[in-house]
Amino acid sequence: MIRKMFLASLLAAASLSLSAAPVSAEKLANKLFGAKDAPSQQAPMPIGSYARGCAAGLVELPETGPTWQAMRLSRGRNFGQPEMIAFLEDLSAQVSRINGWAGLYIGDISQPRGGPMISGHASHQIGLDADIWMLPPKRLNLSRADREKISSISVRSADQRKITTNWTAQHAAVLKAAASDPRVDRIFVTPPVKIELCRTAGRKDKDWLQKIRPYWGHDTHFHVRLKCPRGATACETQKPTVAELSNGGDGCDDSLTWWVTAALEPQPKKPKDPNAPKKRGPREYTMADLPKQCAAVLSSR
Incomplete structure (x- = not known):
């Protein structure tokens, strides 16, 4: 009897061990990538899509340069593809x-090896996205502590319908300089900024205005997304293109007003389908959700 009980307990323990294995194997990807404090020693390569991928061989943006400062250094998110670092240095x-x-x-x-983040962004996963503050820098000698305390400014009203007096013609010039760079795929701004740019830009500014895309948030910063670099075979180009989104125009048509009118009105709640599959966000991704190459990025020296 005692022998049978002993064997039963061994079998139960083995069963528990086997059932626990998949849980360990399914550890959240953002925890794994968030734990890395250095880039992989691999050739640079953006892998996957902007919101579902990782990044090999990233480069750290120096904390301070002649015309820039990296903010919120405690986050460890000042890493990007070489093309992104060069772009930021050139633009600054x-x-x-x-x-x-x-x-x-x-x-x-991005994080040192890209990938999903523990907090914040859904994108910024392959080293080709960067947030640039709307706060015009007056000096570039902020200490690390200063950079944790200082905040940017919002250029959008509280009701999300218009720009504020924080917005200046110089902001428009900064955005035009960024969007005019051929490396840039698109730039996300708060919708009132796009409306203001459409109001003030010249009629021949279609090419760069087309890259300025309205999207929620983005009132204290603008979000630059670069194109997949030439030869980056593992990088997924974003679809639809900005040309397709604007029907070949500058994106200043009547549909732009939707963002500051109907989109802000209360919407009727749709009944939930109890049988619909639950949608998972980037913070719920496991390694199985990412491109296979990401396992090698994670394990690389």
């Missing part, structure tokens, strides 16, 4: 020649 130098801007305050780019 260009912006430093605009009256009132000493350069750029640069927010989140």
